[in-house]
Amino acid sequence: MLEKIGDPSVVPQLIDALVTTHGVPTQVVDNPNSYGMNKGGGPTAGLPPDVYAKLATGVYNGARIVDPLANINTKIVLVDHEFRNAEILSALQSITKQSFGFDKDSWRRWWAAKQTAGPFKTSSTQ
Numbered sequence: 001m002l003e004k005i006g007d008p009s010v011v012p013q014l015i016d017a018l019v020t021t022h023g024v025p026t027q028v029v030d031n032p033n034s035y036g037m038n039k040g041g042g043p044t045a046g047l048p049p050d051v052y053a054k055l056a057t058g059v060y061n062g063a064r065i066v067d068p069l070a071n072i073n074t075k076i077v078l079v080d081h082e083f084r085n086a087e088i089l090s091a092l093q094s095i096t097k098q099s100f101g102f103d104k105d106s107w108r109r110w111w112a113a114k115q116t117a118g119p120f121k122t123s124s125t126q
Helices: 008-017 049-057 086-096 104-117
Strands: 019-029 074-084
Touching: 008 086, 008 104
Parallel strands: none
Antiparallel strands: 019 074
16 A cells, blocks of 8 residues: 555655564474484594493393484474565555665665655656
């Protein structure tokens, strides 16, 4: 609607809304006691030394491999995600007859220069 009205007084707010960041709920593994094994992880192959020693001495005799995904604890956390608002960009380009893409800094510099240069003219007032 702002694009159709063409009111240049909303340009600063449109620039602010051009790219926004929102927390998106995301499921992640929540297991602070898990260990990973990797080659080249030192003399204990990436395991804590006490676990490696117990494996090497047979304390874990009869240990079996289980499905690593069977008992995973998870939690939901908010992960920041950046959204590019195409409708806002379209309105900015229509109102200003400029194109700086999603670069908010370029839009702000242009707007500041335009304010010091004099009144803003739309295509209908030029």
